[in-house]
Amino acid sequence: MTTSATSSRRVLRLAVVGHTNTGKTSLLRTLTRDAGFGQIEDSPGTTRHVEGTRLLVEGAVAIELFDTPGMEDGIALLDYLERLTPPGQRMDGPERIQRFLQSPESERRFEQEARVLRRLLDCDAGLYVVDVRDPVLGKHKDELALLASCGHPLLPVLNFTNSREQRLGAWRSALARLGLHAMVEFDTVAPALDGEAQLYDKLALLMDEHAGLLVELKQDVTRQKQVRHEDGLRLIAELMVDVAAWRVSAEPGEEEIKAATQALRRQIRDREAACVSALLKRYNFSSRDFPAHTLPLEGERWGMDLFHPQALKDYGVQIGKGVAAGAMAGATLDVFTAGLSLGAATLLGAAAGGLWQGADRLGKRIMGRMRGYQELSVDDAVLRLLAIRQLALLHALERRGHAAQTPINIELDPMTAASAKPGASESDLDLAHDKDFQRQLERWRKQDLPEVLVEARSQPQWSALSEHYENQSRRKQAVRTLAQKLGQA
Structure with missing residues (x-):
């Protein structure tokens, strides 16, 4: 320290x-x-x-x-x-x-x-x-x-x-x-x-003779806590941008699409696990403090989602008579992950098409689309779930002492927390009863995704999962903006 x-x-x-x-x-x-x-x-x-x-x-x-x-x-x-x-x-x-x-x-x-x-x-x-x-x-x-x-x-x-x-x-x-x-x-x-x-x-x-040192130590503790908090929000924002921007191409055919879907899920799980590890390390905890949990991903979004105004500008697309057609695909299920109960969450998929001007700037993606390829990206509901999980973990890490011996238990449902298993500490239940934090999560459950994530949908080069990853200035600004959004109480 x-x-x-x-x-x-x-x-x-x-x-x-x-x-x-x-x-x-x-x-x-x-x-x-x-x-x-x-x-x-x-x-x-x-x-x-x-x-x-x-x-x-x-x-x-x-x-x-x-x-x-x-x-x-x-x-x-x-x-x-x-x-x-x-x-x-x-x-x-x-x-x-x-x-x-x-x-x-x-x-x-x-x-x-x-x-x-x-x-x-x-x-x-x-x-x-x-x-x-x-x-x-x-x-x-x-x-x-x-x-x-x-x-x-x-x-x-x-x-x-x-x-x-x-x-x-x-x-x-x-x-x-x-x-x-x-x-x-x-x-x-x-x-x-x-x-x-x-x-x-x-x-x-x-101890008057040491009061100056102790005051400075107190001030530094406050500064370091704020720095860790900002670093944690940045790590979560980077995860969200990487996942929102990431997409997997699938050849025509049911089996090919199924294989691409599994690949997408695996990559997102791995990316979330990397974020969890980074958060634990930043707060000087280990994987023993928060055992790994897989994320059940359903409701992948279909289509290239190139209709954000910033994306149209970047690709030289003129807003005109676009064509959109599609069908709903997805599932309704109860999601229980890492002790987190979100209740009934409807995960919807959507397909979209359109007219492109300036198609030369889209290269292989447009050509693949014309040949019948599909592009998969994660559903909005999955992005919401990622945000909720990571914010809950960050909240728990900031309230955990390094003497704690039991794994972190993220329980966000007050009804479930009230009947938590014997031996659960009061700190394990704080997330469920922190009203300010619950309001923060409610926005992620119900409100529209932030504009920077909507923009990231159409910027596959923003994802660190891509071989064409570009950490350009616009992406850095998007991460900063999203981190501020994540930190709003």
Whole structure:
């Protein structure tokens, strides 16, 4: 991760601490957008040693983050600290911790706790990760007493706040009673869109000397999020233009047309899969996060579709007495793809013909048409489906933490989402209940296709699937225009 802070600023060192299996490694994965950091399992005590990672500032280290083992026996350690204090002698918290770290038990019974406390003493502050699904117990209070003895600021990070089993109110009350009034909600599986910004804001309140760095880091997080979003929309727009412009030629005859139809479907599936892979990579996820799904393509459009005014101008065609004739061909079916329910979607095919002036500019395509060849392109309904699928994936990626262990579940139907299978997280259901996003998708379901896609229909050289692909300036502008259209809420 890169921010805009200057390399001359002192590095901020943060220890990520807490009880076993609360999500400390998960927090680091999400903050660094590195799903491969550390090891995450359901069993307690997965992290046995201190591990570190860094956030970079224009190539220089700005923040060091240290993952620590879970504390397991705070009650016994507090009792041991009492015995280490000589009678009649007063010691402050850091002195008591230092005496413990010099004792034999720091390398035996309390070896794991010693690693945590030694690391916190060496850092500027600690992020105390809490699993708010757990009840507040005495062991948690003892842990906090031990950590507070190190004399460094502690910021509780309330994890798994989206869970149905969360006890957020109880934890907030308990932490306040312990004097920890500054805390942040940060679900590492499905963080809020402004979750990182809130985290850095709260840290800045506790650490004035690092406030400038944390403000710049917050600003950079916002910038990077916007850049990723724009890149994602561009990738989807490129897919849509490639698919709208692509066409397959078929010789006359039923078998030849059937073979060409299968080839078209295969090529579009592969192109969509490439877009999915690019989106996953841009957000630093892998194919394990979104298993591949095939797209059932029906209702291919027949005809050359050369009637867009821009296409007529490009080919030197004069608008006159055109001839159009055709028949309806297609199917009505329910489409269920990647957990996405679109309900009954009528996919219609259409045939069209016409008169061409300036036919010399169309070359082999016109000659093939005159010899009885057909040209297949995808139906409008398929383009709509592609847009909906990719926008839903983008929406899910932007709300997914890098600690998430279950595959992305794109469920857009509120009725289906309400009865989702057990174990589905709240984040999996957000798409179905995000009203702004649902309105965005409704436009793609019902409104006319954007003009740039209509134009792309008659520009086969715009498709990267074509051997005659030309990434000309008009195509680039079409992609930019479509990306803006895709991003409209």
